[in-house]
Each structure stands twice: as structure tokens, then as C-alpha cells.
Amino acid sequence: MYNRLFGMSCRPNFSYRSAPNRIPPPNLSIQAKSLNHNQHIPDNQKSSKDSPPVDQVLIKSSAMGGIILPEHTDKNATYNVASLNMNTYSYRNFLIHFNFSCNIATAGARMHLKFQLLKQGNDQAIPTPVSSSLVYSRSVDSRETNTFSFVAFDQDSMGCRNCNYSVFVEIMGFDTLGTVMITNPVLIASIIENNSGIV
DSSP, X not given: OHIIIIIGGGSXXXXXXXXXXXXXXXXXXXXXXXXXXXXXXXXXXXXXXXXXXXXXXXXXXXXXXXXXEOTTOOTTOEEEEEEEEEOOTTOSSEEEEEEEEEEEEEEEEEEEEEEXXXXXXXXXXXXXXXXXXXXXXXXXXXXXXXXXXXXXXXXXXXXXXXEEEEEEEEEOSSOOEEEEEEEEEEEEEEEEEOSSSOO
């Protein structure tokens, strides 16, 4: 009677004919172990979110053939001697370091040249200065070749898909005398993404 009232109600409710196909219940005594993802995910498959961002540097340069300023080039005439386009849209906290250099060769020349780096984005109607004006001047006839260079920083830029940076030279003071050649102009831009708060 005891088996009929209590023992039979404790039996599993399934047919014995399907016993060979049954899957035994899991062993509940086994405790789940925590998975350390860093130990099981290869380094080349980890997301960039797994590690803190690091500073990045992108370098871009532009080299043009140069220009020749013939004798009696008008005062206030302006020429573009170097130019490059930058895509900074994906950057958030960054600065751009510029380095410009060229050779200036003269043949019996007198001149007063002003160099300046300007930038212009897609949404800008006119270019804005990045560097101060830098002057190369000879008040007496000169026959020489010199290297002219300057460094500039752009710390106020917002992300832009197509921002143009150009170095312009303007004839100042008086018309040029003799022949002036600006050769091998090179403009180098280094985008430094600062995620560590150092700059």
C-alpha cells in the first residue's frame, strides 16, 4: 500500500520504450566556472575597446616643382608654392604640426617676400592663417642660394573631411628686381592624436 500511495508517484513520467533515446540530465554538482575572455581570445581578434587608446601620428607631405619670379614681378602678387589636403574627420583631440622648407636662388635680385601658411575647409569662404608671416628679404643685389624654412602648429582645427593647407608667398614693399627662383618647396604635416592629455 505504501508503494502504491507514495512510491509510484516518485517515478519519472516517461515511457520505458524511449529509454535508449533519453539524454541523461546534467550533473548538477558541477559548478560553472567564470570565463576569462582575455585568456581565450587571440590578441589579433580583440576589439579596440579591450585596451585603452594610444596616441597616433599620421604624416603627409606635398612637394611641388617651385616657381620662378621674373624681374619686375608686381608688388602684392601672391603665389601658392605648396599645398596639401587633410582628412581629419575621424580625429577628435588632435593637433597638426607643419614643417615647410624650400630653396631660394637669386640672380642679381632684390626682393621682399612674405611666406604664410593658410587653411581653408569645405565650409569656409576664405582661408584663415595658421602661421604668422615670415619674411625673406634682400635690399641689395644678391646672387646666392639659401634654404628657407619654418614650423607651424594648428591646434584649433575641428574634424574636416577635406581641409586644404597651403603656403603662399606674397611680393611685399616693391616690385622684384632680377630673377628669384623658389625651388624644392616641401610641406610636411603630422597629425598627432592626443588621447593621453599630454599636449
